[in-house]
C-alpha cells in the first residue's frame with residue numbers, strides 16, 4: 332500500500348521542485364554578455380554583432396577583424412553540451428562530498444573524460460575569482476602537501492597539452508623528474524594566506540623535500556598586498572627575512588611551542604585560522620584517492636570555492652552567482668590549456 336506523505340514532506344518536495352524550475356530557467360549565455368567580451372586574438376573589447384553561425388550570434392572585433400562567439404576563451408569555450416553547464420555547477424556544489432568524475436558523468440550523461448575536463452575547466456576558471464576579502468590582519472604560513480603522480484605515468488597523452496610542436500624529449504625528462512621526486516618523498520609547498528573573515532588562498536611555492544623554504548622563494552611568489560597590514564606568522568627565520576622587505580608591514584610573530592602550551596592565545600597573535608582550515612582541508616582531501624600534484628592547485632581552488640559558498644542552499648540565487656563566477660574569467664580556457672605547461676615549469680623550479 333502506498334504511504335501517504337506527511338504535510339511537511341510534501342512542502343519539502345514542492346520547494347525542491349520550485350528550486351529545480353528556477354535552475355532550469357537559467358540560460359548560460361546570459362553570463363557572457365557582449366559588454367564583458369574580450370577579443371580572443373588581440374584582447375580588445377570593441378566587438379560588434381556579425382551574423383549568426385550555427386544558430387549562434389557571432390561577433391567581430393573592430394580592432395583586428397577576428398570573429399568569435401560571446402563565450403570565447405571562457406570555461407565554456409569549445410565546450411559541447413553547453414546547456415549542461417548550470418547543472419554541472421550545481422552538482423559540483425550541492426554536497427559536502429566532492430563529486431567523482433564517475434558520478435558527474437552519470438548525472439549529466441557525459442563521458443568520464445569529458446567530466447574530468449569540465450571539472451578542470453571549472454576549477455581553473457575560479458582560480459582568480461576574487462582576491463581574498465580585504466582584511467587588516469592576515470595570517471601567513473607555508474603548507475605542505477605530498478608530491479603525487481597518481482598512477483598516470485604512461486597513460487596520459489602529453490602531446491594533447493603541449494601541441495604538435497612538442498619536442499619528444501620533454502615528456503621523458505619530466506617523467507624522470509617526477510620519478511625522482513616521488514621516490515624521495517618530495518612535498519609541494521604552498522603559501523597559505525588567511526584573513527580573519529574565514530577566507531583563504533594558496534599560492535604554489537615549489538616542490539622540494541620537507542623543510543623550510545628560503546625567504547627568496549616567499550618573495551618570489553607573494554602576490555598579497557601586505558602594505559599597512561598586520562601580518563601574523565610563526566617565528567621562522569625565512570618569514571622574518573621575507574617580511575623585512577615590507578617596511579610598512581606590522582609583522583607579529585609567535586612561537587608554535589608557546590601556542591601549544593596555551594601561552595599568548597588571547598592576544599590574537601596566532602595562526603589558528605590557518606590551522607583549522609588545514610585540518611578541514613586534510614579531511615576533505617581524503618575524499619579523493621590521492622590528488623596528483625599536477626592538479627593540486629585546482630583542488631585547492633575547489634576547496635576555497637566551496638568555502639566561499641558555505642550555506643549554499645540551492646535557492647536559485649546562489650547558483651546564479653556561482654555560475655557567473657565560473658564564467659567571469661575571460662582567459663580561463665588558455666589557463667586550462669596551460670596547466671601542463673605550468674606543471675612542467677613548476678617541477679623544475
Ligand SMILES: [Zn+2]
Nearest residue numbers: 370373392395
Ligand atoms: Zn581583436
